[in-house]
Amino acid sequence: MHPAYSVILFTTASGAGYGLLALLGLTGASHGAASSFAFGATSMLLALGLITVGLLSSTFHLGHPERAWRAFSQWRTSWLSREGVAAVITYIPACLFGLLWVFGGNDTLIAILGYLTAIMAMVTVFTTAMIYASLPTIRQWQHWAVVPGYVVLAIATGAVLLYALATLFGRSGIPALGVITMAGLGLAIIVKLAYWAGLSRMKPKYTMGDATGLGGTVRQWEVPHTSENFVQREMGFKVARKHAHKLRGICLGLLALALVMVWAGFSFGGAAAPVFALAAVVLSGIAVVMERWLFFAEAKHVVTLFYGEQAV
């Protein structure tokens, strides 16, 4: 599958935003109002900013962005529509929670809104993952680790952001935050390892003989057109697939390095803790963009069988 940069930017930016938002919601639910106005306002604005930038960028790949509002209508059948609905609904508890949490308010109300925000943020990430996981045409996306991968990476990247914000505002010593961040990154590494191991073991299910109904070995001797068409460009993306194994390793290495940075900053960072935290942000950011690029580039669509692929 062709990795559209707007979709990569959307899923990674909004994923981190929703992860951060969910953790802020849980922080508010357990600790009440934000420890300081500056910390509260900055982290809420960062979370909502990442989400909003992501959502806007997702409309850039549309042929008619001005009709995007129509996408809220078909939530009965379409995961893309459900994602749109969930994304918009999430703003309601998130904004109310943000106002109370940043400016101070009733702890019970903050807790209720915090939990609601966290749940809706995760629901939205889940719907995003289901857009891919529900497609019968791409077997690599039907793997069980696709949905956990989206959710865990959202939480992990969001946790790294929250950890960085906490250190920047002089609150690097919260043990729970460091543990959650490292656990999130560790879990992300495990889920991606399981996913890639699954892809390596995956045996082809459909052949060119199945696609054409001719059975047995089918060879293509003539393509229908002299240059690539939309189907080949969108679904038949092959560039750099041969580097996939190397890129997987780099991605996992970057995630592990981010984990080490969090650990190092947490254990003996002291005044340098923000430097370690920012390094973790950059490393995990590059890793998640690579992961998302690979997610598309490694996905083989059934339609490629009509264009010479022998089995998928």
Added chain:
Amino acid sequence: MTSLPDTSRPGQKKLGLVIDLDTCVGCQACATSCKEWNTQGYSAPLTDIDPYGPDPVGAWLNRIHGYETGEGENRRALHFPRSCLHCETPACVTVCPTGASYKRAEDGIVLVNPDTCIGCKLCSWACPYGAREYDADDGVMKKCTLCVDRIYNENLEPEDRQPACVRACPTGARHFGDLGDPDSDVSQLVKSRGGFDLLPQMDYKPVNKYLPPRPRRSDENAVPAAKLETVGKADGSVTERFFSWLDKALS
């Protein structure tokens, strides 16, 4: 609505095509007549970008592949037209977030409303058959309409009220009809020739069927056509004797 209509009741009309892989000669007449009709019909325009340049790209609703199958004596090359199969359970419809993609309850034709399509391309991801092509110039998805603007069009002569591809096919390799009616010509044709579905294991339940190439006749059983000819008995007429003499004289 992108919810699918209930097509399970008996007698449900299922309009579709039956494509004969035995007689298709790959002349591309169906593809060009499809393009010609649909670039001014329901899906208009079907944009070609840089059509005469080095890297042309454009939306076509019908593509003709060339495949080779079989081994040894049974090896054969064939032409394989590929277009929307108007599936009974098309995921391209249910994934559509706007309702622009829909399946008609009355005849099962799968269509895209070009006025509400946002061009998200998700339907093309959901289709295993590559039937949907994005028109980058128009910003919406294009697909086979089964010439919905021809088949019911009373301004056309009755013989023209069928899809442009079927009308254009010089070898009669394309057939149009109601595959929901077991007694229709197309259903009977599918039955007698062993018509099949593409990728049946994916369970999209395509309506369009393909007819397999006929088995090759073996040389041993083949009877020369000349032996089968029935020649009239000699009647001994002057004309006959003249031609007989001429035949001998010249041979």
